[in-house]
Amino acid sequence: MMKKKILIFTDAFSGGGAEEVMRLFAQELRKDFDVLHVSKWLGPKQNKLTEGMINLNKRSSKECLPALYKIAKNFKPDFVFSSTGHNNMLVLILKFFLKNKPKVVVRESSVASVMKKFSFKSKAINYFLMKPLYNTADIILAQSKDIYNDLIEVYKLPKEKVKIINNPIRKDKLKAVNSNDGYIKLLTIGRFSPEKGYDRLLQILHKLPSNYTLQIMGDGTLMDEMKQTAQRLNIEDRLTFLGFLEEEQKLKIMQASDLYVQTSYVEGFPNSLLQSVAMGLPVIAFDVPGGTKEIVNAVNGFLIPDGEMELMVKAIKKIDANLYDPQQMQIDAINRFGVSKILTDLKQAFTDLNNGK
Secondary structure: OOOOEEEEEEEEOOOOHHHHHHHHHHHHHOOOOEEEEEEEEOOOOOOOOOOOEEEOOOOOHHHHHHHHHHHHHHHOOOEEEEEOHHHHHHHHHHHOOOOOOOEEEEEEOOOHHHHHHHOHHHHHHHHHHHHHHHOOOOEEEEOOHHHHHHHHHHOOOOHHHEEEOOOOEOOOOOOOOOOOOOOEEEEEEOOOOHHHOHHHHHHHHHHOOOOEEEEEEOOOOOHHHHHHHHHHOOOHHHEEEEEOOOHHHHHHHHHOOOEEEEOOOOOOOOHHHHHHHHOOOOEEEEEOOOOHHHHOOOOOEEEEEOOOHHHHHHHHHHOOHHHOOHHHHHHHHHHHHEHHHHHHHHHHHHHHHHOOO
16 A cells, blocks of 8 residues: 655654654654655755655745645645645635645744734735635644634634644753862853843843853854854853754753753744753743743753742842652653654644545
8 A cells, every 4th residue: 555645744853842843743653654865955064865855945935926836736746745834825825826736734933923923024914815725724732722712813724624633742861960170051052043041141141150150052133143142241250142952962061061041022832941851950930921841840940920020139149959759750751752652643733634524
């Protein structure tokens, strides 16, 4: 019996949380489906293209449409699967031009009604395109409960089309024992964009004692602005910009850190935070719209009411990372978000769609 075909379309094969999760989904879905993974570009990490991967080497989703149409026309997928709003819009438009009419599964990675406050482009897309196009999708995957509620309550999408499937996490090595060098090493990971709240993270570092250091992993348009802010606050000697790191380097940094701090204004389902707690690195985060509250619990850290800056500073100074059991943190994370559990849910969604359920 021939395997059903899935065409996956993403921004890149590596990079932020959405790219990393979709690459993992592609790898796992290949066990049961014939998967062709197409991306706009390779991404910041050194990934070798293997069979079933195509790099379009384009700058925007719009530039990808002709090439993606040609690929889909030849591949004749039974399903098209994409992630993030602009890519989802593209494949839903593409669906109308394909004669074999594949079923389309889109994955929403943010609380769209909140995200639009941080981007005029997102606001325009949401206002004019999101609701009418998403209504033509066969399944809409929501990363978290907040995203699910946003799609149904704000965008009035039918409940029967929306399913919650969280990001998966693989079991990694546990973090090392905290060093006794007198420094408290804070870590955060994410793209440098307004919704990530790095403006308030730098203010928090400024208010912490001088033995608190911060490493930020990622890149983005706000890099220069963040460096200028760090100089103005006189914290540049306690702050390290790491850029994008290969997975092995990333894990070493996480293993050597004391505390993961997240100060975002909104999240989807924060993959790096999930990876951190699965390695035994405790977390303090603002309680914001998105999936953070579904990950953080008494086993792995705690939440601070959104915007309570002084409370966040006090909590970071007060927390004792040694009181958290890394092994118990990992067990808890894998039980709730392990690859086998999440992939079972994802494969079942495709199977039900194929069977007309």
